[in-house]
Amino acid sequence: MIDMIEKEDPVISEEEAAQYDRQIRLWGLDAQKRLRASRVLLVSLGGLGAEVAKNLILAGVKGLTLLDHEQVSEESCRAQFLIPVTAQGQNRAQASLERAQNLNPMVEVHADPDRIEDKPDDFFLQFDAVCLTGCSRDLMVRVDQLCSQHNIKVFCGDVYGYYGYMFSNLGQEHHYVEEKPKVVKPTGDSNDGPEAKKPRVDPNETTMVKKTVSFCTLKEALEVDWTSEKAKAGLKRTPVDYFLLHVLLKFRTDKGRDPDPQSFGEDSELLRQIRDDVLEALAVGSDRLNDDFISYCFSEMSPVCAVVGGVLGQEIVKALSQRDAPHRNFFFFDGRKGNGVVDYFGAN
Numbered sequence: 001m002i003d004m005i006e007k008e009d010p011v012i013s014e015e016e017a018a019q020y021d022r023q024i025r026l027w028g029l030d031a032q033k034r035l036r037a038s039r040v041l042l043v044s045l046g047g048l049g050a051e052v053a054k055n056l057i058l059a060g061v062k063g064l065t066l067l068d069h070e071q072v073s074e075e076s077c078r079a080q081f082l083i084p085v086t087a088q089g090q091n092r093a094q095a096s097l098e099r100a101q102n103l104n105p106m107v108e109v110h111a112d113p114d115r116i117e118d119k120p121d122d123f124f125l126q127f128d129a130v131c132l133t134g135c136s137r138d139l140m141v142r143v144d145q146l147c148s149q150h151n152i153k154v155f156c157g158d159v160y161g162y163y164g165y166m167f168s169n170l171g172q173e174h175h176y177v178e179e180k181p182k183v184v185k186p187t188g189d190s191n192d193g194p195e196a197k198k199p200r201v202d203p204n205e206t207t208m209v210k211k212t213v214s215f216c217t218l219k220e221a222l223e224v225d226w227t228s229e230k231a232k233a234g235l236k237r238t239p240v241d242y243f244l245l246h247v248l249l250k251f252r253t254d255k256g257r258d259p260d261p262q263s264f265g266e267d268s269e270l271l272r273q274i275r276d277d278v279l280e281a282l283a284v285g286s287d288r289l290n291d292d293f294i295s296y297c298f299s300e301m302s303p304v305c306a307v308v309g310g311v312l313g314q315e316i317v318k319a320l321s322q323r324d325a326p327h328r329n330f331f332f333f334d335g336r337k338g339n340g341v342v343d344y345f346g347a348n
Helices: 013-021 021-027 029-036 047-059 074-079 092-103 137-149 217-220 229-237 240-255 259-281 291-295 302-321
Strands: 041-043 063-067 107-114 129-133 153-160 163-169 173-186 202-213 330-334 343-344
Touching: 013 153, 021 063, 029 107, 029 302, 041 047, 041 259, 047 063, 047 291, 047 302, 092 107, 092 173, 129 137, 129 217, 137 163, 137 217, 137 240, 153 173, 153 302, 163 217, 163 240, 173 302, 202 259, 240 330, 259 291, 259 343, 302 330
Parallel strands: 041 063, 041 129, 063 107, 129 153
Antiparallel strands: 153 163, 163 330, 173 202, 330 343
8 A cells, every 4th residue: 555645734723624624524634734844836827827826826835936037028917916007117927916915814925026937946945836937948958857856846838829739747646635535345244146246336425545656758748759659549538738838838948939910920920830830749640730720829818728727726626735636737728619628638
């Protein structure tokens, strides 16, 4: 049997018990204690970052550090709800601090206006989980590799227009518990027939099952060899959004920004060219991603931020509380049709 990894055992005060009563009833006191002992780093306070911050603060982590060197723009005020409309020109992390802290005074919320690129490796080691939004591919890979070596959980996510994604790396051995219906062994004697001898599920009783799952790194997830027989066999099951993510990350690397509506014509042509180059380099065929995506990946859309931020926040809470099965490794959202299309993709 696998022992759960335990952190310091914080005492839940009466005030905290009242504040988190619903959550304690939902996932248990032990899970809430693990959550209350966890510190999280959240990078970039755009629309997605604000949603994740809200969800983590309301869930009741011990501490949340908001890291963002960008200044508040008019688009920032439209994209997220933590920044006052009067804060244009201020640092985004600092401008978000007051409203974020007011969501839950029991959580220690800090604002850091530095660039993440300037942070030394030791900076990341003080956290139990790191959530990267708005970062370049190289930076995400670097931080993910560093954190993997120190058993720090890593999450990445972004929203591009109608599209959004999340990636998680919880390490080589992530332990969690899952509530399952209790299986009752038969008590009848041999004369009761074969049906009476079969175990049955009691819907009125549950039991907690301890499990362990392994995750791959972001570098491994992005550098799949699509010419291998194993990868070719899984190509049809791979969401097209996985390849779209490669295109959008390459655009960010080349331009130092995301597609901008104010340069729609120029950026559209560049997206088309990057699409062709990326799919050729991956050896998956140019028909994997048609031109339709180009018109739908500009700016952060608030409804998409809410959906992806909800999933991202939920996965961080599940990982830190060690409660319930996590997603492996990707979550993709496409909001163009109806209520959106959700895809899950495991790269390991």
